[in-house]
Every structure is written in C-alpha cells, then in structure tokens.
Amino acid sequence: MRPLLSLALFLAGCAHPPPQVALPKVVAAQAKVDWDASGKELVDLLAGYLMADTTNPPGNEARGVDYLGAVLDREGIPWERVPLAPGRDSLIARLEGGDKPALCLLSHIDVVPVEPERWNKPAFSGLIEDGYLYGRGALDMKSLGAMELQTMVLLKRQGVALDRDVVLLAVADEEVDNQGARQLAAMWDKIGCSHVINEGGIGVRGALLDDQLVFPVSITEKGNLWVKMIASGTPGHGSTPRPDQAPDRLLAAVEKLKARDVDVDIQPAMREMLKRAGQEQGGFVGFVMSHRATVGLFVKPKLLANPVTRATITNTINVTGFSGASNMNVVPAEATAQLDCRMLPGTTTDQMLATLRDLVDDDQVRFEVVGGGDAVVTPWEDPLFEAIARNLVDGHDHVVAAPFISVGSTDSTYLRPLGVHAYGIHPIEVSEGDLVGMHGDNERVSVAELQQGLRRLYSIVVDFAAK
Ligand SMILES: [Zn+2]
Known part of the structure; x- marks a missing residue:
C-alpha cells in the first residue's frame, strides 16, 4: 500500500462519527411533557424526601416509604410496603404494561451518617441555595430515587402505553448490610424484572478527555x-x-x-x-x-x-x-x-x-x-444498555456513554447473580468537587442537572418500555 493511501484510510477510519440521537417515539413522548413544570415538581419532591432523616444506622426507611407512598397515592399508582424490621420498610410500585419482562427502577432510601459540625449547610432541611439542593442523599441517592418516582408519575399522567411493566423499587439498608435488596432478591420471581436501572456511574466532564462529558454505565462491580x-x-x-x-x-x-x-x-x-x-x-x-x-x-x-x-x-x-x-x-x-x-x-x-x-x-x-x-458481569450488548447510551448522548457533541466496571458495590450485586441485567447510572453531570459530597460533607445536587437528568431518565424508560 502506498503511504499516502494508507494515511487516507487511517484518517477515514478515525473520523468523528455522528452522535447517537433519540428514537422518534422518544422525541414524540418528550414533546408532550411540560419539562419546566415537571422539573420544578421534581425539585420539590426531592427537597421533601431529603427532609426525611433515613440515616443508617438505624435507617428509619419507613419515613421514606411514607413520603414516596403519599406521592404514589396522589397519582393513583398502586404500591406496597415490604416490611424489613420495625421502622424499616422497602417499597414496590408498579405501572402495568405488556407481556415483556419488567423494567425495575431501583434506589435505596437510606443514607450514610453526617458529621453536622463539618457541614456549613443543614443536612436534612431540603435547602435550595444558588442553584443547588443541599442535603444528605442529594447525590447518593435520593436524587435518582426522586427522578425514578417522577418518571413513574409522568408515564402515568401521559398515559404512555407500555409493552412491559415499569416497577419502582425503593429499598432499605443499602449503606450497611443490603438487607432490603437481599429481601427483594428472594422474592424476585414475583417482582419479575429482567432489567434494572440503579446507581453506579455518574456523568463527569473531563474524566478521560478535556471537555468531554462521560457517562460511565456500570455493568459490573468488582x-x-x-x-x-x-x-x-x-x-x-x-x-x-x-x-x-x-x-x-x-x-x-x-x-x-x-x-x-x-x-x-x-x-x-x-x-x-x-x-x-x-x-x-x-x-x-x-x-x-x-x-x-x-x-x-x-x-x-x-x-x-x-x-x-x-x-x-x-x-x-x-x-x-x-x-x-x-x-x-x-x-x-x-x-x-x-x-x-x-x-x-x-x-x-x-x-x-x-x-x-x-x-x-x-x-x-x-x-x-x-x-x-465474585464479580458478575452484565453484557452491554443489550437493548436497555443501548437505550441508556442513546438517550444520554442524544445528539450532543462531546458526550459519551460507555460500559464501566465499578470498584465499589451496590444493591445490584445481589441482583446480577439472578440473571438480571443491571445497569448503574445516575444520569446527571456532577463536578469533581461535588463528587466528594457523596458520603462526605455538604452533599448537594445542581437543580439544573436534576431537571436535565429527569428528561434523560424519562427518555431511557420510554425508549425501552413504551410501545
Ligand atoms: Zn448509594
């Protein structure tokens, strides 16, 4: 091969491909939602959720179940309480769809303790200041839990026709002993989810290349x-x-x-x-x-x-x-x-x-x-993974969604051995500085990203579960 030709082939092989875009059914579903109003509703929902102190130990996750359950009641979405111990419950809510195996939106209700003297904001007041919502759980992981609930609410209100059930799971005790997830794993036949979206990765800009936003979607945990x-x-x-x-x-x-x-x-x-x-x-x-x-x-x-x-x-x-x-x-x-x-x-x-x-x-x-x-790997050649990647990128330059190996563990550890395809992604961008708030001090989430994240998550769920 002549050098010039090989150089031309080399450059052609490395061309910048067009970014992935949302499917037409997703674009149509997005257009029906008042994103400004539902974004504001989400912020209020999360602020109230952060005020429920579910520090583990001891957990008190029943407080979180009461709070989420009241929203589900208001919206007419059926749900049940799964008792774990006195004051400690998990929650299952279900929107019924077609015959395909269900999609679970999983979060944990409990949060890790705070050292109040190290915080310069209150940890359980739902404070909103300078475009941020502060509180223990703002990132890990009441924000994703609230986005998952708001996604259920939007699906219900919009009357989205589903070809599979969409199930909300909010569980106790992730931060200490995963008792909530283990309890649900034992009744997984009844829950019936082949796929799960849970915490794992989170969007970080500049993680690999300058100015590029990477969404690492966890497919396994070490x-x-x-x-x-x-x-x-x-x-x-x-x-x-x-x-x-x-x-x-x-x-x-x-x-x-x-x-x-x-x-x-x-x-x-x-x-x-x-x-x-x-x-x-x-x-x-x-x-x-x-x-x-x-x-x-x-x-x-x-x-x-x-x-x-x-x-x-x-x-x-x-x-x-x-x-x-x-x-x-x-x-x-x-x-x-x-x-x-x-x-x-x-x-x-x-x-x-x-x-x-x-x-x-x-x-x-x-x-x-x-x-x-041992680690259990979920394959990424999968329609849910593709829906996640497509809708996180959604036409934007300098945005990448890719599989990733988590070094820590989450409740997904107890579901992957059942054959469940679990993907870990919090669909928001967070700065390196704010990342240390997870299990650290002054945990906060950007209100703008929270609202963007809702749109991303809703699009993913519509892509995978809507007819
Ligand atoms: Zn967590």
Missing part, C-alpha cells in the same frame, strides 16, 4: 474479599524485644503484600469505554484509544497513575486496620490486619485467597475470611 490476616508468635513483655513476635511477623507479611508485582488487566468494558471516548474525539486520539497496542503504550500509564482508574484495571489489596494487644506493654500472641481485596471479573475469591497465601508464604500467618463474593 468482586470483594474481606479477610483477617492473623500472625502468631511468642508473647511477652513489651520491654524486651525478641525474635518471632506476632506484630513483627504481621508487619513482614504486610510488606510482602505491598511489594508485590501488580498485574494490569484492561478488561473489555474498559477498552470499549476508551474506544468510545476516543472515537467521539476522532483523529489521532481516536486511533490511540481504539487499539490495544497504542492503549498499552500511551493510555495505560495514565490509568495507572490515577488511584481511581488504577483500581479499575488491577486487583487491589488494601490494609484497612490493625489490632493487637490492648496494653501498651504487652507483646500479644496474635496480631491482626484486616484486608479489603477487590477483584476484577475473572479472579475469584478463592484465587485471591490463594494469592495472599502465596505472597505471604509463612505458616505462622493464617487468613480468616469475613465475607466476599
């Missing part, structure tokens, strides 16, 4: 292994260091774990995300991000340098605590480190445990498994 690493040795008086003490043995074991060679595994979902981001940009960047060799050469070092992206391409072993003697002057017979290990799809908990044993290679160190589970 597996986890929580394990105690316990070293034993000769106990004694703290005044006299001796060989073979448990704390020294433990320290040596931790050093071996820290010094290990880390394998990098850029999985298909991550490659697809890089490819979509690159192709949206087009040109040379598009080429680099679409090919294995150039990704390895130019992109991998960048992914490894950032702790967040590093965790999406490696198995991690993280020491999260130590324990030993309670007295300062006692050398204990045993010293313990707790390890939080997270594995990419393809590495099982058993394999990770074997790796830990091999790395430490000390018969005076034992491992006690506290909990864990």
Whole structure:
C-alpha cells in the first residue's frame, strides 16, 4: 500500500462519527411533557424526601416509604410496603404494561451518617441555595430515587402505553448490610424484572478527555474479599524485644503484600469505554484509544497513575486496620490486619485467597475470611444498555456513554447473580468537587442537572418500555 493511501484510510477510519440521537417515539413522548413544570415538581419532591432523616444506622426507611407512598397515592399508582424490621420498610410500585419482562427502577432510601459540625449547610432541611439542593442523599441517592418516582408519575399522567411493566423499587439498608435488596432478591420471581436501572456511574466532564462529558454505565462491580490476616508468635513483655513476635511477623507479611508485582488487566468494558471516548474525539486520539497496542503504550500509564482508574484495571489489596494487644506493654500472641481485596471479573475469591497465601508464604500467618463474593458481569450488548447510551448522548457533541466496571458495590450485586441485567447510572453531570459530597460533607445536587437528568431518565424508560 502506498503511504499516502494508507494515511487516507487511517484518517477515514478515525473520523468523528455522528452522535447517537433519540428514537422518534422518544422525541414524540418528550414533546408532550411540560419539562419546566415537571422539573420544578421534581425539585420539590426531592427537597421533601431529603427532609426525611433515613440515616443508617438505624435507617428509619419507613419515613421514606411514607413520603414516596403519599406521592404514589396522589397519582393513583398502586404500591406496597415490604416490611424489613420495625421502622424499616422497602417499597414496590408498579405501572402495568405488556407481556415483556419488567423494567425495575431501583434506589435505596437510606443514607450514610453526617458529621453536622463539618457541614456549613443543614443536612436534612431540603435547602435550595444558588442553584443547588443541599442535603444528605442529594447525590447518593435520593436524587435518582426522586427522578425514578417522577418518571413513574409522568408515564402515568401521559398515559404512555407500555409493552412491559415499569416497577419502582425503593429499598432499605443499602449503606450497611443490603438487607432490603437481599429481601427483594428472594422474592424476585414475583417482582419479575429482567432489567434494572440503579446507581453506579455518574456523568463527569473531563474524566478521560478535556471537555468531554462521560457517562460511565456500570455493568459490573468488582468482586470483594474481606479477610483477617492473623500472625502468631511468642508473647511477652513489651520491654524486651525478641525474635518471632506476632506484630513483627504481621508487619513482614504486610510488606510482602505491598511489594508485590501488580498485574494490569484492561478488561473489555474498559477498552470499549476508551474506544468510545476516543472515537467521539476522532483523529489521532481516536486511533490511540481504539487499539490495544497504542492503549498499552500511551493510555495505560495514565490509568495507572490515577488511584481511581488504577483500581479499575488491577486487583487491589488494601490494609484497612490493625489490632493487637490492648496494653501498651504487652507483646500479644496474635496480631491482626484486616484486608479489603477487590477483584476484577475473572479472579475469584478463592484465587485471591490463594494469592495472599502465596505472597505471604509463612505458616505462622493464617487468613480468616469475613465475607466476599465474585464479580458478575452484565453484557452491554443489550437493548436497555443501548437505550441508556442513546438517550444520554442524544445528539450532543462531546458526550459519551460507555460500559464501566465499578470498584465499589451496590444493591445490584445481589441482583446480577439472578440473571438480571443491571445497569448503574445516575444520569446527571456532577463536578469533581461535588463528587466528594457523596458520603462526605455538604452533599448537594445542581437543580439544573436534576431537571436535565429527569428528561434523560424519562427518555431511557420510554425508549425501552413504551410501545
Ligand atoms: Zn448509594
């Protein structure tokens, strides 16, 4: 091939493709909604929801169920309460449609505790200031829960003909023990959803390329292994260091774990995300991000340098605590480190445990498994995934929606093993600064993005579930 021709083919192959656009039925459904009025209604709905203190522990999710249930009653949407414990309930509401397996819109009602002295806004007052709605749960995840409810309300009011049921699930206890999701998983035959939209990813601008908004749609969550690493040795008086003490043995074991060679595994979902981001940009960047060799050469070092992206391409072993003697002057017979290990799809908990044993290679160190589970991947060649991606982009330049591996876990962990196709996406854009509000201080959500997010979510649901 002559060089000039190959260059022409190279550039043609990297052309910037036209962005995906909403289907005609979605455009028609969008046109019937008064977005200004429903956006304002959503803000009021969320403000009230944020005022229901559902801090977990103890949860008090019945407060959230009462609040959401009153809206459903007002709109004439049938719902039921699923009791978990005194003061703790989940909620199921259903709009009936055709015979296809149902779509579930899932959220959790509970929120993590606040440290009020670290907040400069009230955490449970539904305060709106300077275009933001403040409160614990504003991002994680009462905002998505309120958008899901408002989507149900719009479907009902507009009389949208559905070819499958659309089910709202608002559950208790995601933040502590996932008891609500596990309870619903046990009755999944009755719920009947083949597909779920839940939390997972959230839109961030500049995550991969400058000025490009990326919606990472979570298709799996890394597996986890929580394990105690316990070293034993000769106990004694703290005044006299001796060989073979448990704390020294433990320290040596931790050093071996820290010094290990880390394998990098850029999985298909991550490659697809890089490819979509690159192709949206087009040109040379598009080429680099679409090919294995150039990704390895130019992109991998960048992914490894950032702790967040590093965790999406490696198995991690993280020491999260130590324990030993309670007295300062006692050398204990045993010293313990707790390890939080997270594995990419393809590495099982058993394999990770074997790796830990091999790395430490000390018969005076034992491992006690506290909990864990393997990653389960939802395919992204799927009509719901396509509907999500299409409507998040919806004709906009510099916007990409792509599959993504979550490093943390959500209630979806309990549904994917049932064969459910669960996708994790909060369809709003959030700044890096506001992201730290999730489980942090002064959690807030942009009112404008909340209203945009409602339009995106409604479009996704119409795309997938309307006739
Ligand atoms: Zn959450």
